[in-house]
Amino acid sequence: MTQKAFSASLGIVQGFICSIEKGRKVPSNTLVIALQNLYEINSQWLESGVGEMYQKSRPVLPSVPVNAIPLYQVAPVSLESTSANVVAEYISLPQFTPGCFAFTYSGDFMSPTIRDGDIVVVKPDTEPVSGEIILIVGQWGESFLRRFRRKGDEVFCSADNSSYSSFKPDPTSKILGTVQAVWRRIKI
Numbered sequence: 001m002t003q004k005a006f007s008a009s010l011g012i013v014q015g016f017i018c019s020i021e022k023g024r025k026v027p028s029n030t031l032v033i034a035l036q037n038l039y040e041i042n043s044q045w046l047e048s049g050v051g052e053m054y055q056k057s058r059p060v061l062p063s064v065p066v067n068a069i070p071l072y073q074v075a076p077v078s079l080e081s082t083s084a085n086v087v088a089e090y091i092s093l094p095q096f097t098p099g100c101f102a103f104t105y106s107g108d109f110m111s112p113t114i115r116d117g118d119i120v121v122v123k124p125d126t127e128p129v130s131g132e133i134i135l136i137v138g139q140w141g142e143s144f145l146r147r148f149r150r151k152g153d154e155v156f157c158s159a160d161n162s163s164y165s166s167f168k169p170d171p172t173s174k175i176l177g178t179v180q181a182v183w184r185r186i187k188i
Contacts, residue, residue: 008089010034068092071119072103075135075143079124079176097123100180109159110145118184120145124177133179139170145179 007014010031019025027035035041040055068090091102102121105114110133114120120135128134128148136157137143146157149166158166 121181122177135176
Protein backbone atom coordinates (compact mmCIF):
# COMPACT_ATOMS: atom_id res chain seq x y z
CA MET A 1 0.00 0.00 0.00
CA THR A 2 1.31 3.43 -0.86
CA GLN A 3 1.74 6.20 1.69
CA LYS A 4 -0.90 8.16 -0.23
CA ALA A 5 -3.48 5.34 -0.05
CA PHE A 6 -2.63 4.69 3.60
CA SER A 7 -3.10 8.32 4.61
CA ALA A 8 -6.35 8.54 2.62
CA SER A 9 -7.72 5.45 4.42
CA LEU A 10 -7.09 7.22 7.74
CA GLY A 11 -8.53 10.55 6.57
CA ILE A 12 -5.29 12.48 7.01
CA VAL A 13 -2.88 14.12 4.60
CA GLN A 14 0.14 12.26 3.26
CA GLY A 15 2.55 14.87 4.64
CA PHE A 16 1.44 14.11 8.20
CA ILE A 17 2.38 10.42 7.76
CA CYS A 18 5.75 11.50 6.39
CA SER A 19 6.30 13.80 9.39
CA ILE A 20 5.49 10.95 11.80
CA GLU A 21 7.95 8.68 9.98
CA LYS A 22 10.67 11.34 10.26
CA GLY A 23 9.95 11.92 13.96
CA ARG A 24 8.75 15.50 13.50
CA LYS A 25 5.16 14.73 14.55
CA VAL A 26 3.61 12.41 17.11
CA PRO A 27 0.42 10.53 16.20
CA SER A 28 -2.67 11.66 18.11
CA ASN A 29 -4.68 9.28 20.28
CA THR A 30 -7.38 9.34 17.61
CA LEU A 31 -4.89 8.23 14.95
CA VAL A 32 -3.61 5.43 17.20
CA ILE A 33 -7.19 4.21 17.76
CA ALA A 34 -7.83 4.35 14.00
CA LEU A 35 -4.70 2.27 13.34
CA GLN A 36 -5.78 -0.27 15.94
CA ASN A 37 -9.29 -0.56 14.53
CA LEU A 38 -8.71 -0.27 10.79
CA TYR A 39 -5.52 -2.31 10.57
CA GLU A 40 -5.78 -4.41 13.75
CA ILE A 41 -2.43 -3.08 14.98
CA ASN A 42 -1.36 -4.33 18.42
CA SER A 43 -1.34 -1.28 20.75
CA GLN A 44 1.65 -2.61 22.73
CA TRP A 45 3.68 -2.96 19.53
CA LEU A 46 2.59 0.50 18.37
CA GLU A 47 3.67 2.16 21.63
CA SER A 48 6.87 0.23 22.38
CA GLY A 49 7.73 -2.02 19.44
CA VAL A 50 7.33 -5.09 21.69
CA GLY A 51 5.15 -8.04 20.69
CA GLU A 52 3.39 -8.91 17.48
CA MET A 53 2.61 -6.06 15.08
CA TYR A 54 -0.93 -7.26 14.31
CA GLN A 55 -3.67 -8.31 16.70
CA LYS A 56 -5.08 -10.75 14.14
CA SER A 57 -4.46 -11.52 10.51
CA ARG A 58 -3.75 -8.39 8.48
CA PRO A 59 -6.69 -7.27 6.31
CA VAL A 60 -6.10 -7.20 2.58
CA LEU A 61 -7.09 -3.83 1.15
CA PRO A 62 -7.76 -3.32 -2.56
CA SER A 63 -5.77 -0.60 -4.30
CA VAL A 64 -9.03 1.03 -5.47
CA PRO A 65 -11.81 0.71 -2.89
CA VAL A 66 -15.08 -0.92 -3.90
CA ASN A 67 -17.55 1.77 -5.04
CA ALA A 68 -14.74 4.29 -5.43
CA ILE A 69 -15.14 7.25 -7.74
CA PRO A 70 -12.42 9.25 -9.47
CA LEU A 71 -11.38 12.51 -7.84
CA TYR A 72 -10.10 14.80 -10.60
CA GLN A 73 -7.54 17.52 -9.91
CA VAL A 74 -9.81 20.07 -11.61
CA ALA A 75 -13.37 20.09 -12.93
CA PRO A 76 -13.49 18.09 -16.18
CA VAL A 77 -14.55 19.78 -19.41
CA SER A 78 -15.96 16.55 -20.86
CA LEU A 79 -17.09 13.14 -19.69
CA GLU A 80 -14.72 11.47 -22.13
CA SER A 81 -11.52 10.02 -20.75
CA THR A 82 -8.86 12.50 -21.85
CA SER A 83 -5.40 13.52 -20.73
CA ALA A 84 -6.98 16.74 -19.39
CA ASN A 85 -9.02 14.70 -16.91
CA VAL A 86 -6.22 13.81 -14.48
CA VAL A 87 -7.37 11.52 -11.67
CA ALA A 88 -5.69 12.65 -8.44
CA GLU A 89 -6.99 9.63 -6.51
CA TYR A 90 -10.03 7.44 -6.00
CA ILE A 91 -12.33 8.17 -3.10
CA SER A 92 -15.08 6.20 -1.46
CA LEU A 93 -17.88 8.26 0.03
CA PRO A 94 -21.22 7.11 1.43
CA GLN A 95 -24.44 7.37 -0.55
CA PHE A 96 -23.31 8.28 -4.03
CA THR A 97 -24.58 6.78 -7.23
CA PRO A 98 -22.22 4.60 -9.28
CA GLY A 99 -20.87 6.52 -12.26
CA CYS A 100 -20.38 9.72 -10.29
CA PHE A 101 -17.09 11.56 -10.25
CA ALA A 102 -15.60 14.22 -8.01
CA PHE A 103 -13.23 17.14 -8.32
CA THR A 104 -11.64 19.68 -6.03
CA TYR A 105 -13.43 23.00 -6.44
CA SER A 106 -11.50 26.19 -6.96
CA GLY A 107 -13.04 29.65 -6.80
CA ASP A 108 -15.58 31.72 -4.88
CA PHE A 109 -18.54 31.83 -7.30
CA MET A 110 -20.52 29.29 -5.24
CA SER A 111 -19.48 30.59 -1.81
CA PRO A 112 -20.74 30.16 0.88
CA THR A 113 -22.37 26.90 -0.31
CA ILE A 114 -19.24 25.51 -1.94
CA ARG A 115 -15.85 26.83 -0.92
CA ASP A 116 -12.41 26.78 -2.47
CA GLY A 117 -10.89 23.34 -1.80
CA ASP A 118 -14.20 21.49 -1.27
CA ILE A 119 -14.67 18.11 -2.92
CA VAL A 120 -17.69 18.22 -5.23
CA VAL A 121 -19.42 14.98 -6.27
CA VAL A 122 -21.22 15.15 -9.63
CA LYS A 123 -23.73 12.74 -11.14
CA PRO A 124 -23.23 12.96 -14.91
CA ASP A 125 -25.88 13.24 -17.59
CA THR A 126 -28.77 14.17 -15.32
CA GLU A 127 -31.53 16.60 -16.20
CA PRO A 128 -31.28 19.40 -13.63
CA VAL A 129 -34.19 20.67 -11.59
CA SER A 130 -34.49 24.38 -10.96
CA GLY A 131 -32.41 25.28 -7.90
CA GLU A 132 -29.86 22.46 -8.26
CA ILE A 133 -26.16 23.12 -8.74
CA ILE A 134 -24.79 22.01 -12.09
CA LEU A 135 -21.39 21.48 -13.66
CA ILE A 136 -21.52 23.23 -17.02
CA VAL A 137 -19.05 23.72 -19.85
CA GLY A 138 -19.36 27.21 -21.29
CA GLN A 139 -18.86 28.55 -24.80
CA TRP A 140 -15.10 28.99 -24.26
CA GLY A 141 -14.58 25.39 -23.18
CA GLU A 142 -14.17 26.07 -19.46
CA SER A 143 -16.13 24.14 -16.84
CA PHE A 144 -17.73 25.78 -13.82
CA LEU A 145 -20.43 25.34 -11.20
CA ARG A 146 -23.60 27.40 -11.13
CA ARG A 147 -27.10 27.13 -9.76
CA PHE A 148 -29.59 26.11 -12.46
CA ARG A 149 -32.69 28.32 -12.66
CA ARG A 150 -35.68 27.88 -14.95
CA LYS A 151 -38.26 30.67 -15.36
CA GLY A 152 -40.88 29.49 -17.79
CA ASP A 153 -39.00 28.47 -20.93
CA GLU A 154 -35.89 30.47 -20.03
CA VAL A 155 -32.82 29.00 -18.34
CA PHE A 156 -30.42 31.01 -16.20
CA CYS A 157 -27.24 30.15 -14.36
CA SER A 158 -26.42 31.96 -11.14
CA ALA A 159 -23.61 32.01 -8.62
CA ASP A 160 -24.43 31.66 -4.93
CA ASN A 161 -21.99 34.50 -4.27
CA SER A 162 -24.06 37.69 -4.71
CA SER A 163 -21.01 39.52 -6.12
CA TYR A 164 -21.59 37.75 -9.44
CA SER A 165 -24.45 38.22 -11.90
CA SER A 166 -26.77 35.58 -13.33
CA PHE A 167 -26.55 34.81 -17.04
CA LYS A 168 -28.27 32.86 -19.78
CA PRO A 169 -26.04 29.99 -20.92
CA ASP A 170 -24.85 30.07 -24.51
CA PRO A 171 -26.63 27.52 -26.79
CA THR A 172 -23.29 25.71 -27.20
CA SER A 173 -22.93 25.25 -23.42
CA LYS A 174 -23.27 21.69 -22.14
CA ILE A 175 -24.42 20.56 -18.71
CA LEU A 176 -22.16 17.70 -17.59
CA GLY A 177 -24.18 16.79 -14.50
CA THR A 178 -25.71 17.83 -11.22
CA VAL A 179 -23.95 18.17 -7.88
CA GLN A 180 -24.89 15.30 -5.56
CA ALA A 181 -22.71 16.10 -2.56
CA VAL A 182 -20.09 18.51 -1.27
CA TRP A 183 -17.40 17.36 1.14
CA ARG A 184 -15.23 19.79 3.01
CA ARG A 185 -11.72 18.72 4.00
CA ILE A 186 -10.85 19.91 7.46
CA LYS A 187 -7.22 20.05 8.55
CA ILE A 188 -6.72 18.69 12.03
